[in-house]
Amino acid sequence: MFVLDTLIQGILLGGLYALFATGLSLIFGIMRLVNLAHGDFMIVGAFAVLVLVEALGLPIVFAAALAGVAMFVLGYALQRLLLNRTLGNDILPPLLVTFGLSIILQNGMLETFSADTRRLNLGPLSEASIPLGGGLAAGVVPVLTFASAVLVILFLNWLFYRTETGRAFRATSDNPEIAQLMGIDNNRIFSLAMALALVVVAIAGLYLGARATFDPLIGPSRLIFAFEAVIIGGLGSFWGTLIGGIILGLAQTIGAQVSPEWQTLSGHVVFLIVLVLRPRGLFPRSVD
Amino acid sequence: MTLLATHDLTAFYGDFQALYGINAHVNEGETVAIVGANGAGKSTLLAAITGRRKAPPQMIEFDGRHIGGMRPAEIMALGIALVPEGRQLFQSLSVEENLLVGNYGRKVRGPWTLERVYSLFPILKERRNQDSNSLSGGQQQMVALGRALMSNPRLLLCDEISLGLAPAVIKDIYKAIANIRAEGASVVIVEQNITQALAVSDRILCLLEGRVTLSGRPGELTRDQIGMAYFGG
Numbered sequence: 001m002f003v004l005d006t007l008i009q010g011i012l013l014g015g016l017y018a019l020f021a022t023g024l025s026l027i028f029g030i031m032r033l034v035n036l037a038h039g040d041f042m043i044v045g046a047f048a049v050l051v052l053v054e055a056l057g058l059p060i061v062f063a064a065a066l067a068g069v070a071m072f073v074l075g076y077a078l079q080r081l082l083l084n085r086t087l088g089n090d091i092l093p094p095l096l097v098t099f100g101l102s103i104i105l106q107n108g109m110l111e112t113f114s115a116d117t118r119r120l121n122l123g124p125l126s127e128a129s130i131p132l133g134g135g136l137a138a139g140v141v142p143v144l145t146f147a148s149a150v151l152v153i154l155f156l157n158w159l160f161y162r163t164e165t166g167r168a169f170r171a172t173s174d175n176p177e178i179a180q181l182m183g184i185d186n187n188r189i190f191s192l193a194m195a196l197a198l199v200v201v202a203i204a205g206l207y208l209g210a211r212a213t214f215d216p217l218i219g220p221s222r223l224i225f226a227f228e229a230v231i232i233g234g235l236g237s238f239w240g241t242l243i244g245g246i247i248l249g250l251a252q253t254i255g256a257q258v259s260p261e262w263q264t265l266s267g268h269v270v271f272l273i274v275l276v277l278r279p280r281g282l283f284p285r286s287v288d
Numbered sequence: 289m290t291l292l293a294t295h296d297l298t299a300f301y302g303d304f305q306a307l308y309g310i311n312a313h314v315n316e317g318e319t320v321a322i323v324g325a326n327g328a329g330k331s332t333l334l335a336a337i338t339g340r341r342k343a344p345p346q347m348i349e350f351d352g353r354h355i356g357g358m359r360p361a362e363i364m365a366l367g368i369a370l371v372p373e374g375r376q377l378f379q380s381l382s383v384e385e386n387l388l389v390g391n392y393g394r395k396v397r398g399p400w401t402l403e404r405v406y407s408l409f410p411i412l413k414e415r416r417n418q419d420s421n422s423l424s425g426g427q428q429q430m431v432a433l434g435r436a437l438m439s440n441p442r443l444l445l446c447d448e449i450s451l452g453l454a455p456a457v458i459k460d461i462y463k464a465i466a467n468i469r470a471e472g473a474s475v476v477i478v479e480q481n482i483t484q485a486l487a488v489s490d491r492i493l494c495l496l497e498g499r500v501t502l503s504g505r506p507g508e509l510t511r512d513q514i515g516m517a518y519f520g521g
Binding site: 164167168170171173174175177178179180181182183184185285 | 338339340359360361364365369370372376378379380381385388389390391392393394435439
């Protein structure tokens, strides 16, 4: 029972890490951009929900939906006005610019919200749990997190493999220069991809803030989990990213059972083992 | 009526001049072959027409509009489609998806639909769900041609479509070109393979070191004239 409980908690935690990682995977897959401010945008998303709930008194569902729309617009504008200008044959400019963005976001949030730790209050939902029989139970919020991760991935797979926009995403990812000759405007496609990624980031921020406390400076440490989930799962596959998140979540939860200080460390160790044995991850899709 | 015209088109790679004032034109419904050796400037010319290389606006005119320097997606939307050298299919897309992506930026009524492309190249219908890189070179070339046709272009540019293919396959591809011409599109065929170019075109243009060295109707030009224009001498 004790083992089963650990496994369930680990898998559900993996859903959160999959949400962290999906946006990162989407962006890298389409435009080979590594967004070092990804973790900080999750915190921006969490604060956006917090402000809408606390200052405007909106119910959390509306607040989250509104934050999602705001992040979509922010993502589109960010890519269109700034990041598209950094893309080219050199991988360094986007890294430097997103690194700078990360610093700007952290300090901007510190300035605005102070360094206090915060939490999104879901009311009675925060403590609610679903009994699974045999004395086991799963928290409602972790279950919602995992379900959201699966829904996000189902949606993205539908978008990528069943729609014309998805075809354009994949064609651009394969060969941006030839994609333009098909009438695909790279700048528009990249902006749309970043907008979508930031919606996923907003969802990740919502659950990050609902499951645990956050403050303006924890973005980068969450970014590492996102990177690890993407790399364990293998680049280019959203389901792989979910599996990567689950493996990371399991490793951390099992590690924490051994000794609390082992939680983060065992996640890193499993990541390094995968990197040594399968450098391209467990389920790589991309051909390059 | 003139569909495409270049006016004293020049192009530079740093200090190196690739095109020295090219004046060329393609009439509506006409098939023009552009021949020349490696480095003659054929690819540079196509890159300028399709917008992959920036050119001053007035140097390239399409259907009465100055299109030099426009973005590739804008030029494609006007009705210029390219079959790029080396096929350049999208590797993670299936055969059918490759065809479908061809009309992303230009959806107009015209002779070419998915069904029509499949009837032109029946083998592609059988392979529609396969990865594009699992096909033979000739089949890949068919996909590249079909992909360009999907946008119902007014002008179809074919860059070295016989390169690396077996003679029997080349024959099939050029048979398809004849069908495409019959549907009314203007076609530009860039080739190193002079025999094919002569057989299929109304007019031929020979490029050498960035200059037009010869132009005329295939029947009016002798092999020697073309040889001189092709290799210099």
